[in-house]
Amino acid sequence: MLLALVVLTIAIVSPFLGSLRGGAVLVTATHPIHQALCRKLGDRPTLAAGLMTAAVVLGLILPFALMAPRFVVEGREFFTEGWVEIRDVVRTQVKQEGTIPNRVDAWLTENFREEISLDQLRGPSRMAITLARDTATAILATIAGVFFMVIALFYFYRDGEHAVQVVRELLPLDEDDRNLVIGALRDAVNASVRGGLLTALVQGALGAAILAILDVRGPVFWGAVIALASLIPLVGTAIVWGPIALFLLWQDEPWKAFVLALYGAIVIGTADNVLRPIFVGKQMKAHSMLLFFGILGAIMLFGFKGIVLGPVVVACVTATMTLFRREFAGRT
Secondary structure, rough: HOOOOOOHHHHHHHHHHHHHHHHOOOOOOOOHHHHHHHHHHHHHHHHHHHHHHHHHHHHHHHHHHHHHHHHHHHHHHHHHHHHHHHHHHHHHHOOOOHHHHHHHHHHHHHOOOOOHHHHHHHHHHHHHHHHHHHHHHHHHHHHHHHHHHHHHHHHHHHHHHHHHHHHHHHHHOOOOHHHHHHHHHHHHHHHHHHHHHHHHHHHHHHHHHHHHOOOOOOOHHHHHHHHHHHHOOOOOOOOOOOHHHHHHHOOOHHHHHHHHHHHHHHHHHHHHHHHHHHHHHHHHOOOOHHHHHHHHHHHHHHHHHHHHHHHHHHHHHHHHHHHHHHOOOOOO
């Protein structure tokens, strides 16, 4: 009966697992601050939970709000002036023999002059409509997820200590072993969050630096975008510096495109694989190689949430091995 009820409960809350997981991670990472606030406010957990929820929401929004004016200026310059440059390049190169747009146009004319039908011409329109619909759906889903995460934050702050105590009591271990398991999980979550943020900041700074050296418009704006993109599994920062390199190639600046692509693949891309295990492992006291493959494999298996689940699994394995050695050391 208990197992059936647990499975049913998981099925009921499964649409909100992402929001609950995000709230739990943020609460765990900010737990020391919440404890200090609770001591100052005394026996008022609801007020402390409300203040911490508001502080976390502001902490997530405020950096973007402070940098928004710069983002707007550099983004407008890039997209408006950059579009003018693209238009001028296209107009100029289409008239020249042997240029990339001319060769593409000739290839399309040669291979698809007679095969293109009306239905095929309508395909891009259908793709555009589908893309717009999927984008709108993703934006609405993200807004809803953030809303539910904020609600989860409040309740986790207010009742999280009691929930952790219940879990501790359910563990069939003595008190020292319970502390070991709970502490390992807490350290894994804290390390994954802080290590991920530090890695994102470093990659954003590296990206902004090379873009400024190459005199690409809006280095601060695109550096911030690179920092955010570093949180995307598998593709990561390449989703930003790759199109910029192609844009530079289109602008007839092949050496800049080559330098950016080489720098992005070797320096920016490698920084994530090197720095994240170091930053995470320093706090978890786990081997960097184990964390490297653990995080990478978890991302491939679970997607974005693997950034946190990878260190958690490694922490569980390490804690379990410690318990096993402690329990069976010296036995045959």
